[in-house]
Amino acid sequence: MATIPPSRSPIKPLLALSLLWLAIGTQASAGSGDPWADLPAQVDTLLPGVIELRHAIHRHPELGNREFKTAERIARRLRELGFEVQTGVAHTGVVGVLKGGQPGPVVAIRAELDALPLTEQTGLAYASTLRAKDEGNDLRSRGKDVGVMHACGHDAHMAMAIGVAEVLAAHRDALPGTLKLIFQPAEEGPPLGEQGGAALMIKQGVLQAPAPEVIFGIHVTAGTAGTFTLSKARTTASADTFVARITGRQTHAAFPWTGIDPVPVAAQIILAWQTIPSRQSNLSVLPAPVISVGRLEGGDRHNIIPAEIRLEGSIRTISDEQREDVLKRMSNTAQSIAQASGATATVEYLPGGYRSGYNDTALAERMLPVLQQVSGTPVKIDNGTYGADDFAEYARQIPGLFMRMGVTPPALQDKPVWPTHSPGFQVDDPSLATGIKALSLMTLRYMRGEGQ
Template sequence: MRRSSLSLPFVLAICTMSASAKQNSTITVSADLQQQVIDWRRHFHEFPELSNREFKTSQTISDNLKALGLDVQTNIAHTGVVAMLKGATPGPTIAFRADMDALPVKEQVDLPFASKQTATYRGQTVGVMHACGHDNHVAILLGVAHQLNEMKDQLSGNVMFIFQPAEEGAPEGEEGGAALMLKQGLFKDIKPEAVFGLHVTNRLHSGQIGYRSGPLMASEDSFEMTIHGKQTHGSRPWNGVDPIVTAAQVIMATQTIASRQVDVTKAPSVVSFGAINGGIRSNIIPDEVSLIGTIRSFDQDMRADIKEKLVFTAETVAKSQGATAEVKIKHGYPVTVNNPTLTEKMIPSIKRVAGDDNVMEVPLVTGAEDFSYYALETPGLFFFLGVTPKDMPLDKSASNHSPRFYVDEPALQVGVRALTQIAVDYLK
């Protein structure tokens, strides 16, 4: 009979490694643990929760970790869970992070465990789905915790397990995510020597792993602009100040920031507008126009420079037309940077698990991740785990955040093995 996704005790058939063999041993995952990880994933997928509202998810995680006898802390950054596993002998502490939150997306994948959950988001009733794959991250890290707990007599050091809420961003008016966990003292008493994380992706086939030393994922900052003009009749534009024409000029002028005003040989950057709103009739020039957009970059100094140039450009162009520009920038996630020394040290461990041909360097990713906050505090390594079925062309697979995002579950055991191998090799 298929075990319940909430079952806690089970026997792991793991062969004990001798201390002398530990360095050259490749981690394997028992069939029982592989199935348990899948069961966990299906449970979390069926019952997703939005950012800062991961109450049942958090409870299930903490119950499992407490059953292992780990030191467990809860309610960090609202719903976060942190557990500590202590090895047999003293040594360094390393950390692993998994994010827990889902997205306001109505699932369109035909699965027996598809989400039918709903929630309120920005005042509307929405479907809720693990469309970014965080259910897999939680299941994988629970598997790593169980596997390492069976092997703790062979570890010299400690492992911190971080189950983090609100990676997708806290609700309006709330704090959350990695930044809040750190603000509340996550690394204050025990600061890990290194922190590791992974993210499932449709851009690699099942079991493949993608990494990049140095900058991997972009910083993310959003902005709002209001161009203030002077209302007038559309037939007499000289009697007012046209904020629509001014907004168009601002949009075009700001495109020269990335192409002409910052060093394109240093790192790529993007300034994109996502919406423009103003006016209501064809023959009325309105008082104001509002615009929203995003900034992406891969260098922290360039990031700050672009934001300054965005404000200066908008204000100067508006002034030249007799209008004014009000710019508000919401500072988002920093650049996700993989420590080069740590990356070089641990990639051989990942290759032992996945195979040399399945581990590859990937291009820069303009998406953003709040794992970046941890990597600002201590050396970090973040990599991607492919979950697109091997017989499906990558360009035909649904991307993360899509209502059709699909995960090939055999890939999960590769994630468990990779993170476990990293822990064993680092703490050897």
């Protein structure tokens, strides 16, 4: 998932947390012999093992569709815990099913397996030093030897999902439903020319047999450790990568009229694209799309007008209609401006884009007290992010809830922020407990039919 600005909330009041816990509890717990009545204490007990697992995964990151060892490690642990395990889903995906001893619904939790092509600079004892060949669709780095790092926190997501597996499997007989853990490859995108990620998992039947009624996912982010941000409707944006080529005719810089200069044409196109969000989008209906040119390339020498300029960038939109509209407008704008100068322009949208994602509003309302309870601070409600995540694909099939949890280690709280996707991104280990408690309690709340 892409970078999200950190939230700034007050320090976690521990006293308030425990009081809230006593006040809410799990509704079925009071005096009923509920084996999870002291779930927070159970999670705290298993936390050291979960932290150890995260560090081991962090030290051995793997890129999308190549998460062989990570998948093996996850599958082994799930089998030890008594899960029915399926491997090789959507290349390297692992699906674990734990059928509880009591009747009830199927609840899914999703975690991602993949890391990013980035050289780690955290200096941590368990930092990654691994390298791999970049096979992604970034035109500059493709084919190169790159550092690999869990810079999006997927190591934390896996560790939390295993934590949930441990705490719920410990009293399997009492579990009123079925837990389905989905460990998904290639969230950051598959290698060029390959399929992958959530869409491929769905295509291969991950939401069937057994079919989950709902799906939960937590994404860690820079921000106060253990605090949650939740949107009740739209959560993530679509993300599309484009490559535009503006072609003129090469000539001497002293005699531009003897050729066609693509440089001013590219400049006009870049500026005109910004009028799509600011002048052409109906801002009374939807927030604006985002169009960013991240790379601009062309030219051979200071006194030669080049034949071609290439632009690469990212487009973020928040509905399917807006996405289609913006892509069309970008192509039309580029072509028309180029034509006016006798140049040509093409805009190519690379495969593997992300669709926008939405939370189920009723599910969000129903689970909000759990998040409040485990974090002990008010949950920040917002209208989603321009970051993208293919969790959206599941939530387009069944009701889903995707939350963000702050994990900046307190010692780094007042230092310059290293967001996700940066080489200095770090995860506060004790916050994993908060995530495990949230996911376990939401699962139990749904299975028990509480808060409907």
